[in-house]
Amino acid sequence: MIEFNRVNKVYPDGTEALKDFSLQVNNGELVTLIGPSGCGKTTTMKMINRLIEPTSGAIYINDKDINDYNIHELRWNIGYVLQEIALFPHMTIEENIAVVPEMKKWKRKKIRERGRELLDMVGLDPATYQKRMPSELSGGQQQRIGVIRALAADPDIILMDEPFSALDPISREQLQSDIRKLQKEIKKTIVFVTHDMDEAMAIGDKVCLMRHGQVVQMDTPQELILHPATQFVKDFIGERKSPWQTAVDVIADQSNDRVITKKVFAEKTYQTAGTYIIRDEHNMYYGAATNGIFHEVKTLDNHLPLYKATEIIQSSDQVLFPVVKEQKLVGVLSYKDIVAFLKSKTKMENGVIQ
Numbered sequence: 001m002i003e004f005n006r007v008n009k010v011y012p013d014g015t016e017a018l019k020d021f022s023l024q025v026n027n028g029e030l031v032t033l034i035g036p037s038g039c040g041k042t043t044t045m046k047m048i049n050r051l052i053e054p055t056s057g058a059i060y061i062n063d064k065d066i067n068d069y070n071i072h073e074l075r076w077n078i079g080y081v082l083q084e085i086a087l088f089p090h091m092t093i094e095e096n097i098a099v100v101p102e103m104k105k106w107k108r109k110k111i112r113e114r115g116r117e118l119l120d121m122v123g124l125d126p127a128t129y130q131k132r133m134p135s136e137l138s139g140g141q142q143q144r145i146g147v148i149r150a151l152a153a154d155p156d157i158i159l160m161d162e163p164f165s166a167l168d169p170i171s172r173e174q175l176q177s178d179i180r181k182l183q184k185e186i187k188k189t190i191v192f193v194t195h196d197m198d199e200a201m202a203i204g205d206k207v208c209l210m211r212h213g214q215v216v217q218m219d220t221p222q223e224l225i226l227h228p229a230t231q232f233v234k235d236f237i238g239e240r241k242s243p244w245q246t247a248v249d250v251i252a253d254q255s256n257d258r259v260i261t262k263k264v265f266a267e268k269t270y271q272t273a274g275t276y277i278i279r280d281e282h283n284m285y286y287g288a289a290t291n292g293i294f295h296e297v298k299t300l301d302n303h304l305p306l307y308k309a310t311e312i313i314q315s316s317d318q319v320l321f322p323v324v325k326e327q328k329l330v331g332v333l334s335y336k337d338i339v340a341f342l343k344s345k346t347k348m349e350n351g352v353i354q
Helices: 041-048 071-076 093-097 099-103 108-121 139-151 169-186 197-203 221-226 231-240 262-267 306-314 335-344
Strands: 002-010 016-025 030-034 056-061 078-082 157-161 189-193 206-211 214-219 259-261 275-279 285-290 293-295 321-325 328-333
Touching: 002 041, 016 041, 016 214, 030 041, 030 197, 041 056, 041 157, 041 189, 041 206, 071 078, 078 139, 093 099, 093 108, 093 139, 099 108, 108 139, 139 157, 139 169, 169 189, 169 197, 197 221, 197 231, 206 221, 206 231, 214 221, 214 231, 221 231, 259 262, 262 275, 275 328, 285 321, 306 321, 306 335, 328 335
Parallel strands: 030 189, 030 206, 078 157, 157 189, 259 275
Antiparallel strands: 002 016, 002 056, 206 214, 275 285, 285 293, 321 328
16 A cells, blocks of 8 residues: 655745645555646656655555665565656567566576566567567557566556557557556556546546645546546546546446346346346346346446447447446446437537537
8 A cells, every 4th residue: 555644845946746745545556647737746656666755744655654665675666667668778678577576686487487477468479579679669569568577576566657658549548458457467556647637547446636736636537527526627527538438337327227136037026028137146247137038248347438338339239238347247338328428428509519
């Protein structure tokens, strides 16, 4: 766990970067920091590994003041990914990945195995890529190496400072998807700075929206959309967010009108006509029933943006889609739900869409 407790940062020129700043990032959580330029998000992130020292207040990692850690051990246990990929150009990919494990005096066999494991994890064949030089890779491939190099020594915390902002839109979107998939496997604590609201909402378990060195609202992407704490939050999200970028769990029907329990299905005590999603006693997705007959259906991950979910829906003859978070049922989605949502987000004036 990372905790900021009433942290202030005043630079020598008098600039107040952080003001009475408090924040908590739980273990295994991916938190995105977002806000206008100069709001303090990069300062916040760089304080975690003591690249910047606070003027006052305290920062804790696992309930221990970061000043009580040996600074080298602190930084070895924190991976760091920058916008400028910063791979060592004279080293092979394998050697780049090995830098921190070698500093920590890992055995050569363990370092090689770790390198191959990480390359596989991001879809780069070790036999093809480990002996290549950084200049032989595309920008997106280099950034993948930057990410796994930060993971190489198995740190508990990863800091990512606008790592995808220099990439083309297609590479950027693919890497955002990769980070979400990777986080499901590795469950690291990740603090991710971005200036792109869509990116922050797409990848963050929680989004911390900052302004003038303070937290305006920290919440799940869905709560930020549904329950903005201030007009600033509403405007900041509204100015930047297309309805098609909205996560499906915001749109999904959570009334349970089209959901039945496994027990009820077994007892055949529900209305048999139509399609229902079945959940177990722990609210985990179990299956579906159409006209009383059990069958499996495709599910939608809760963080999927609507435009991606629509592609899945269009390729299927399913009428009802369970929306799940790690197999836990959070709602159901149909074409009717999508149309109702888009209609609610469309402005009409004199019969013309604005």
